[in-house]
Amino acid sequence: MxxxxxxxxxxxxxxxxxxxxxxxxxxxxxxxxxxxxxxxxxxxxxxxxxxxxxxxxxxxxxxxxxxxxxxxxxxxxxxxxTYRSEPEIPRGDRSVAENTSPLDHLVVRGILEPEMVRLAVINMTPRDLEDLGETLTRIEAVRTDAVEFVACEEELYRKIAKGTRNPLLASCYELAIQVCQQSFRTALMRRHLTPRRIQDYQQRYNTLFNAIASRDVESAVEFIKLHLVEEQKLLLQEG
Amino acid sequence: MxxxxxxxxxxxxxxxxxxxxxxxxxxxxxxxxxxxxxxxxxxxxxxxxxxxxxxxxxxxxxxxxxxxxxxxxxxxxxxxxTYRSEPEIPRGDRSVAENTSPLDHLVVRGILEPEMVRLAVINMTPRDLEDLGETLTRIEAVRTDAVEFVACEEELYRKIAKGTRNPLLASCYELAIQVCQQSFRTALMRRHLTPRRIQDYQQRYNTLFNAIASRDVESAVEFIKLHLVEEQKLLLQEG
DNA sequence: CGCGACTGAACCGGTTTCGGACCAATTCCC
DNA sequence: GGGAATTGGTCCGAAACCGGTTCAGTCGCG
Missing domain, CATH: 1.10.10.10 (Winged helix-like DNA-binding domain superfamily/Winged helix DNA-binding domain)
Incomplete structure (x- = not known):
């Protein structure tokens, strides 16, 4: 330091x-x-x-x-x-992850992601887009490996978050990612990640990437909202 | 050399x-x-x-x-x-607070707060509201002490965040609060916190509390949005 | 010698630090 | 409850220290 x-x-x-x-x-x-x-x-x-x-x-x-x-x-x-050395995530209650339900998680994503995508579309550099494209390629290479797919997904979202050029926003989203990792949701999701569904997601992310790369703010934002609604449906179906 | x-x-x-x-x-x-x-x-x-x-x-x-x-x-x-041996490159993994601008902070607040207030109005218990009322009383007792006022403000927002009953959302907001604390913005704000302005804020928070307490979701959300716009004006005026 | 570089010293006005005195709020203890 | 001790809040003047300025003197070299 x-x-x-x-x-x-x-x-x-x-x-x-x-x-x-x-x-x-x-x-x-x-x-x-x-x-x-x-x-x-x-x-x-x-x-x-x-x-x-x-x-x-x-x-x-x-x-x-x-x-x-x-x-x-x-x-x-x-x-x-009054200074808190480490952003007190585990506080008086149990760890945040343990108390955050899949719905809570989806709610926060619903709040953050649309604006995040909007800012990313506006602020990402060509270099960022190229970088994002590489992640997309990695995603599209997956066939059945659910673990690899989830990791790629995470990378994709992380790069979008960084692309906002808003460190605080990126950190908030990072928090959401971590909670997701630590909660039982991952295991839950993995059950649903059939090769068929993976293919479906790949197509979605491809569409999202194209909207971002062509600087089409509204399409990108609408798409991510749609995606979130789909996820919500899935959760309610199988919760 | x-x-x-x-x-x-x-x-x-x-x-x-x-x-x-x-x-x-x-x-x-x-x-x-x-x-x-x-x-x-x-x-x-x-x-x-x-x-x-x-x-x-x-x-x-x-x-x-x-x-x-x-x-x-x-x-x-x-x-x-004043010489910098390493022309400070924005380092991705540096502390978030150091790289978050006041505008970044306001952007994140603009994303989180409206939904946060909405969820809080819906989910806060009567006990929560009573608790929130106590903080409001503390706020309204302040006359000129800017430090005390900022501390109270923080408490108010924290209680609203907890009131969402969404631990992840509360943690995200906590992150925002901490970044605010640790960045230079606080000092900036304090300059503006004249007794006159404190009085102004007190009235605003009173209005917000009443909207929350009467479960008037739309009023509360609209009010917090308005408040954020005002803060934004202030920032642009004096930044 | 003359000229430019360097020295040493004094003085100025400003900033910072110090030491202390006094007050008000809080806590401790009888 | 009440007084004593402790703590932060405020103010002040003295002293130390800092850079800004000026100038007369010294040294080296062409």
């Missing part, structure tokens, strides 16, 4: 060199969970003497950390870590 | 031999990341004594480095490295 880069991101405004050192030191301790989430960190006066700087300098650093929602301060009480 | 060539490139104008040596020495340290990007380099006086030359010579060298956009100087503060 480039500390300098982290600093740049954390700081925003220009700040004294000593303050920057303190910011980096504290943020490092928080990231490393030396100061775990939701715990109180040492008092400003303690930190000042520990770090060998004045309290005002510590306070300036804490100002920055607070403005970044990394800590939260309460007068008379202390400063508390 | 062709020092002569480097010198030639850096110098442009003719410069004293000693100055050239200092330029080369400093540039070498910067390239080798002994002085990493965005860090302050030693003071002119320190450099002068370290390199065994006068401060004026150091300054002449720094003049050249500054004119080449390798460093940037701030009176009273210091000289800072």
């Amino acid at each position: 480039t500390d300098a880069l982290t600093s740049q991101i954390l700081t925003g405004h220009s700040v004294g060199a000593t303050v920057q050192v303190v910011i980096d030191a504290l943020f490092a301790r928080i990231k490393s969970e030396e100061y775990p989430a939701d715990t109180r960190l040492p008092s400003e006066r303690t930190l000042a003497s520990d770090l060998g700087v004045s309290r005002n300098t510590v306070r300036e650093a804490l100002d920055v950390l607070e403005s970044r929602n990394i800590i939260r301060r309460r007068a008379g009480s202390g400063s508390f870590v | 062709t020092d002569a060539l480097t010198s030639q490139i850096l110098t442009g104008h003719s410069v004293g031999a000693t100055v050239q040596v200092v330029i080369d020495a400093l540039f070498a340290r910067i390239k080798s990341e002994e002085y990493p990007a965005d860090t302050r380099l030693p003071s002119e006086r320190t450099l002068a004594s370290d390199l065994g030359v006068s401060r004026n010579t150091v300054r002449e060298a720094l003049d050249v480095l500054e004119s080449r956009n390798i460093i940037r100087r701030r009176a009273g503060s210091g000289s800072f490295v």
